[in-house]
Amino acid sequence: MSEKEGLSVIVKVVTRWIVGFVLLFGLYIVIFGHLTPGGGFPGGVIIAGTFVLLTLAFGKDTPLRKLNSTLASELDSTGAIIFLGIALLGLYFGSFFAENFLTKLPSSYFKLFSAGVIPWANLAIGLKVGASIFMVFIILSVTRVVGLPNGEKKMTRKPTGRRK
Amino acid sequence: MNVLPLMVALPLGMGFLIPMVSRKNRRTADVLGNLATLSLLIMSLYLFRIGNQIYFMGGWKPPLGINLVLDGLSAFFLLIVNLVAFIVTLYSVDYMEIYTSKLRYYSLFLLMLAGMNGVVLTGDIFNLFVFLEIAVISAYALVGFGTEAEELEASFKYLVLGTVSSVFILLGIGFLYSLTGTLNLADIGSKISGISGGHAFWFVVILFVFGFGLKAALVPFHAWLPDAHPSAPASISAVLSGLLIKALGIYPFLRIFYNIFGFPLLETRFIPQILMFLGGASMLTGALLALVQNDIKRMFAYSSISNIGYIVIAFSLGTPLGIMAALLHTFVHATSKALLFLSAGSLEYRLETRDIKKMGGLMEKMPITGISGDIGFLSLAGIPPLAGFWSKLFIILALLDAGRLGWAIFTILVSVLTLGYYLRMNRYVFFGPLKNNLQRIKESPVFMTASMLILSLITVFLGVILLPHLRSIVLDPAVRTLINGTKYISMVMGG
Numbered sequence: 001m002s003e004k005e006g007l008s009v010i011v012k013v014v015t016r017w018i019v020g021f022v023l024l025f026g027l028y029i030v031i032f033g034h035l036t037p038g039g040g041f042p043g044g045v046i047i048a049g050t051f052v053l054l055t056l057a058f059g060k061d062t063p064l065r066k067l068n069s070t071l072a073s074e075l076d077s078t079g080a081i082i083f084l085g086i087a088l089l090g091l092y093f094g095s096f097f098a099e100n101f102l103t104k105l106p107s108s109y110f111k112l113f114s115a116g117v118i119p120w121a122n123l124a125i126g127l128k129v130g131a132s133i134f135m136v137f138i139i140l141s142v143t144r145v146v147g148l149p150n151g152e153k154k155m156t157r158k159p160t161g162r163r164k
Numbered sequence: 165m166n167v168l169p170l171m172v173a174l175p176l177g178m179g180f181l182i183p184m185v186s187r188k189n190r191r192t193a194d195v196l197g198n199l200a201t202l203s204l205l206i207m208s209l210y211l212f213r214i215g216n217q218i219y220f221m222g223g224w225k226p227p228l229g230i231n232l233v234l235d236g237l238s239a240f241f242l243l244i245v246n247l248v249a250f251i252v253t254l255y256s257v258d259y260m261e262i263y264t265s266k267l268r269y270y271s272l273f274l275l276m277l278a279g280m281n282g283v284v285l286t287g288d289i290f291n292l293f294v295f296l297e298i299a300v301i302s303a304y305a306l307v308g309f310g311t312e313a314e315e316l317e318a319s320f321k322y323l324v325l326g327t328v329s330s331v332f333i334l335l336g337i338g339f340l341y342s343l344t345g346t347l348n349l350a351d352i353g354s355k356i357s358g359i360s361g362g363h364a365f366w367f368v369v370i371l372f373v374f375g376f377g378l379k380a381a382l383v384p385f386h387a388w389l390p391d392a393h394p395s396a397p398a399s400i401s402a403v404l405s406g407l408l409i410k411a412l413g414i415y416p417f418l419r420i421f422y423n424i425f426g427f428p429l430l431e432t433r434f435i436p437q438i439l440m441f442l443g444g445a446s447m448l449t450g451a452l453l454a455l456v457q458n459d460i461k462r463m464f465a466y467s468s469i470s471n472i473g474y475i476v477i478a479f480s481l482g483t484p485l486g487i488m489a490a491l492l493h494t495f496v497h498a499t500s501k502a503l504l505f506l507s508a509g510s511l512e513y514r515l516e517t518r519d520i521k522k523m524g525g526l527m528e529k530m531p532i533t534g535i536s537g538d539i540g541f542l543s544l545a546g547i548p549p550l551a552g553f554w555s556k557l558f559i560i561l562a563l564l565d566a567g568r569l570g571w572a573i574f575t576i577l578v579s580v581l582t583l584g585y586y587l588r589m590n591r592y593v594f595f596g597p598l599k600n601n602l603q604r605i606k607e608s609p610v611f612m613t614a615s616m617l618i619l620s621l622i623t624v625f626l627g628v629i630l631l632p633h634l635r636s637i638v639l640d641p642a643v644r645t646l647i648n649g650t651k652y653i654s655m656v657m658g659g
Contacts, residue, residue, distance in 0.1 A: 001619055047270045074184055076180075077180040077181070078184070080180040081184075083481070084180075085175060087173065088173065091169065096219075096221065097166075097173065097221055098221050098222040100222065122170060131507075
C-alpha cells in the first residue's frame with residue numbers, strides 16, 4: 001500500500017478502524033433481514049459502501065487487490081443464480097415457483113433461523129447487490145473522458161496508480 | 165412440473181450463467197445461448213397445448229401475490245418473441261464475432277428476452293413495469309454495444325426518452341394504485357368500474373397512451389427509434405424492431421385497454437379516435453421519411469414506425485376482424501422485419517457500410533442475403549401471396565367493415581408508398597450494375613445464411629400454406645381473449 005496514493009494519513013487511519021465495523025454492520029443487516037428493518041438490498045449496499053470507502057481513502061488499487069473486477073462480476077452472477085436456485089427449489093420441493101418450502105415452526109418465530117428460505121434469499125441478494133454496486137462504482141471511476149488533440153472527445157480507462 | 169415460470173426463469177438464469185462459465189471458451193456461450201432460446205421456443209409451442217392457465221408465484225393467490233396468466237394473447241406474443249429470438253441467437257453465432265464481448269452480448273440478450281417474456285406473462289401491473297425496465301435497460305446497453313460515438317449517442321437518446329416513458333407509466337401505475345388500492349391487473353379491473361368516469365381515471369389512460377406510445381414509437385413519440393434501431397448490432401435491431409416495440413408497447417395497450425379497462429374505452433369513441441390518429445400519423449410519417457433514407461437500417465427503422473401505425477389503426481377499431489388483422493400484422497411484421505434487419509446485417513458484415521448508394525448488384529455476389537432480403541421486402545410491401553399481403557388486406561377489409569372508407573383509402577395509399585421505398589432499396593442494393601470495389605464480396609458465413617433461410621421459409625409458408633392453421637391455432641384464441649374483454653378478470657379471480 002503506497003503512501004502517495006489516496007487521501008491524508010488521518011483519513012487512512014480512521015478508515016482502517018471503521019471499515020471492519022461498517023462491513024460487520026452490513027452483514028448484520030443482511031443476516032437479520034427477516035427479523036429487523038433492512039434485508040439483502042440495503043445490507044448489500046452497505047457492504048459495497050465499505051469497498052467504496054476503501055477506494056476513496058486508499059485509491060482504487062487497495063480494494064481491487066482484495067476483490068478484483070472479475071471476481072466481483074462472478075460473485076454478482078453467483079448471487080443471482082443462488083436466488084434463482086432457491087426459487088427453483090421451491091418449484092421442485094413445493095408446488096410453486098419461489099414457494100417458501102422450508103418448514104416454519106411457530107416456536108422458531110423471531111429467532112435467527114426462521115422464516116424458511118427468506119434468510120437464504122436475503123444472503124443471495126446481499127451478495128448480488130454488494131458485488132454489483134461495487135462494480136458500478138469501479139467502472140464509473142476507472143473511465144474518464146479525455147480531449148484528443150484534434151478536438152474530439154474519447155472515453156478511456158485511467159492509467160492505474162501514480163507510478164513514479 | 166409447470167413450464168410457465170420457466171419462461172422467465174430460464175433466460176434469466178442463463179443470462180447470469182453464461183458470463184460465469186464461458187470465460188475460457190467462447191463457443192460455450194454460443195451453445196448455451198442457442199440452447200436456451202431453442203428450449204424457450206419449444207416451451208412456447210408446448211404452451212398452446214395447455215390452454216388458459218393461471219400460475220400463482222410462491223403459492224400466493226391474487227390479489228395478494230403475483231400471478232402469471234397464460235391465455236390466447238400471452239401465448240401468441242410468447243410464440244412471436246421466442247421464435248424470432250431463437251433465429252436471432254442462431255444468427256449471432258457468426259455475426260457477433262465482429263464485436264468484442266460475446267459473453268456480455270448473450271447475457272444482455274437473454275435478460276432482454278426474460279423481460280419481454282415476463283411482460284407478456286405477468287398478471288400484476290407493477291411486475292409488468294419491472295419486467296419492462298429489465299427489457300429496456302438491457303436494450304439501452306445493447307444499442308450502445310459497439311461503443312462508437314454514434315452508437316453511444318443513440319443509446320443515450322434512447323435512455324433519456326425511454327426513461328421519460330417509464331416515468332409516465334410508473335406515474336400511471338401509482339395513480340391506479342391510489343384509485344383502487346391494488347396492483348393485480350384483474351383486481352384493478354374489478355374495482356375500476358365504479359370510478360371509471362372520474363378525471364383521475366382519464367389521467368391514467370392518457371399517461372398510459374403517452375408511456376406505452378413512446379415505447380411503441382407512435383409518431384409524436386418516435387424520435388428515439390430511427391437512431392436507436394440502426395445503431396444497434398443488426399441482430400439486436402431485428403429484436404428491437406421485430407419484438408421489443410410490440411411486446412413492450414402494443415401488448416400492454418391491448419391487455420390494459422381491452423381486458424382491464426374494457427368497458428369505458430370500447431363505449432366512448434374518444435381513446436380509439438386518438439389512437440387512430442396517432443396510428444395514421446405514424447403510417448404516413450414513417451413511410452415518407454423512409455423514402456428519403458440512404459442508410460439501409462435507418463430506412464427499415466422508419467418502416468417499423470409505419471408498420472406500428474398499421475397495427476394501431478387496426479386494433480383501435482375494436483372489431484373482431486380489426487383485432488385479428490392487427491395481430492396477424494404483428495406476427496408478419498415481426499418475422500419480415502427481423503428478416504430484413506438480418507439481411508441488412510449480412511450486407512454490413514461483408515461491406516462494412518450501411519449506405520445503399522455504395523452498394524449495387526449484390527444479388528449475384530450474395531444470393532441468399534439477396535433472396536431473403538427480397539422475400540422480407542415483398543412481404544412487407546404487401547405482394548401476394550406472401551404473408552404481408554394478407555395482413556394488409558385484412559386491415560383494409562376491417563376498415564371497410566367498420567365503415568371507415570377514408571381510412572381504408574389512406575391505408576392503400578400508404579401501402580403504395582411502402583412499395584416505393586422498398587423498390588428503391590432493392591434497386592440500389594441488390595440490382596443494378598455491380599460496383600468495381602465489390603467484386604471480391606462473398607456470401608456471409610453459414611449460421612447467418614441458415615438463420616435467414618429459416619426466417620424466409622417461415623415468411624413464405626406463412627402466406628401460402630400456414631395461414632389457416634395459424635389462424636385457427638394461434639390467432640383465434642388471442643382474438644377471443646381480447647373480444648371477451650373483461651372476462652379476463654373473472655378468469656383470473658375465479659381460477
